[in-house]
Amino acid sequence: MDPESAFPKEHFILVSFARSGNSPEGNEAIVLAEKLCKERVTHLVITCNAHGELSRIGNALGERGLVLDLPKETNDKGLAMTSSFTSMVLSGLMLEYAYKDDFKACETYLETLCTIGENVICEFDEIAQNVSKSHFSRVFFISSRPYFGGALEAHLKVQELSGGNIVAYASDTLGFRHGFMASVNDESVIILTGSSNPIRKKYELDMIRELHNKKWENRRLLLLIANRTSKAMRILSLRLAHLNTFLMNIDRLSLYS
Numbered sequence: 001m002d003p004e005s006a007f008p009k010e011h012f013i014l015v016s017f018a019r020s021g022n023s024p025e026g027n028e029a030i031v032l033a034e035k036l037c038k039e040r041v042t043h044l045v046i047t048c049n050a051h052g053e054l055s056r057i058g059n060a061l062g063e064r065g066l067v068l069d070l071p072k073e074t075n076d077k078g079l080a081m082t083s084s085f086t087s088m089v090l091s092g093l094m095l096e097y098a099y100k101d102d103f104k105a106c107e108t109y110l111e112t113l114c115t116i117g118e119n120v121i122c123e124f125d126e127i128a129q130n131v132s133k134s135h136f137s138r139v140f141f142i143s144s145r146p147y148f149g150g151a152l153e154a155h156l157k158v159q160e161l162s163g164g165n166i167v168a169y170a171s172d173t174l175g176f177r178h179g180f181m182a183s184v185n186d187e188s189v190i191i192l193t194g195s196s197n198p199i200r201k202k203y204e205l206d207m208i209r210e211l212h213n214k215k216w217e218n219r220r221l222l223l224l225i226a227n228r229t230s231k232a233m234r235i236l237s238l239r240l241a242h243l244n245t246f247l248m249n250i251d252r253l254s255l256y257s
Contacts, residue, residue, distance in 0.1 A: 003032045011040040017092070018045075019075060019084040021052020030057055044068070046091050048075040048084045080160045085153060136189045139168045142176050142207075143193040144200045151193065173204055184214070 014033050018026050033041045043065040045058035050069035058067040074087040090113070097106035139158050141151035148170070155168035171180045173192075184190065190211065194204050 003036055007033060007037050007041070009040075011042070013042050013044055015044045015046065015092070016054060016058070017047070017088045018052065018054045019048045019081055019088075021045075021047040021049045021054030021056075023054075027054050027057060030054075034061075042066075044095075046070070046088055048072075048087065080157050082157070131189060134189075135187065137166060137187040138183065138185065139166060139189045139191065140176070140180060140184060141168065141170045141191050141193075142173055143170075144173045144195050144197075144204070147193040147195075148172050154191070173200070173207065177207065177210075184211075 014030065016026055016030060021027070030043060030045075033043070041064075043058055043061055045054055045065065045067040047054050047058075047067070048070045049055065050072070055067050055069055058065045068091060070087050070091065074084055076082070076084045090110070093109070094106055097103060097109065139155065141154045143151040151170040151172075155170040158166055158168040169180050169183065192204065192208065195201055
């Protein structure tokens with residue numbers, strides 16, 4: 001971390017997320033902020049461990065620090081801390097509604113997220129099983145924003161849960177051709193989260209066509225697309241039918257486009 005360039009020159013809020021609150025890197029960010037720009041920083045701490053060091057540091061800041069201790073059930077003990085991650089993401093998303101004091105809209109938002117989660121579990125389970133039963137050693141998660149954060153987390157979970165035996169990569173759609181594509185081989189799974197945005201979609205379709213023309217016999221391509229019923233996607237589905245390609249419609253699984 002380069003604090004001189006990372007910290008804004010004007011007043012700012014430093015939001016610190018942590019599961020245990022005992023990681024030295026995250027805690028040191030608060031210490032550095034207090035040392036270098038105490039007069040212009042306010043702190044918000046979101047942690048899954050009310051007894052962690054980060055919670056203690058945040059509470060010690062008095063009025064300049066606000067600590068949100070999540071329920072103890074969110075403090076995962078397993079290797080892939082999915083409950084902790086999900087809970088902290090939800091907390092971050094809810095900050096906007098808390099700021100606007102619009103908890104009715106927040107309730108609607110959370111209900112929508114729950115519905116999305118149920119749809120993902122129901123519709124994605126069979127696809128995930130089919131992909132996981134095949135032999136692969138590399139996974140590529142390709143996404144445009146706002147899905148790119150999910151790609152970063154997904155690649156991390158694959159590496160954690162496989163003990164490093166499967167190498168995972170995360171790339172934004174524009175960057176994939178300029179680096180990671182060279183690493184794709186016959187033992188690769190490519191997961192592309194498509195967008196309903198017409199400009200993004202054009203580039204994504206062009207990249208899929210390029211992947212289609214590659215000479216990888218055994219690679220798997222999983223497309224999470226925003227509009228499976230579009231003419232372009234129907235044509236694409238026919239062209240990719242022989243490529244171990246899986247398509248999942250996410251038009252009603254996303255709050256964003």
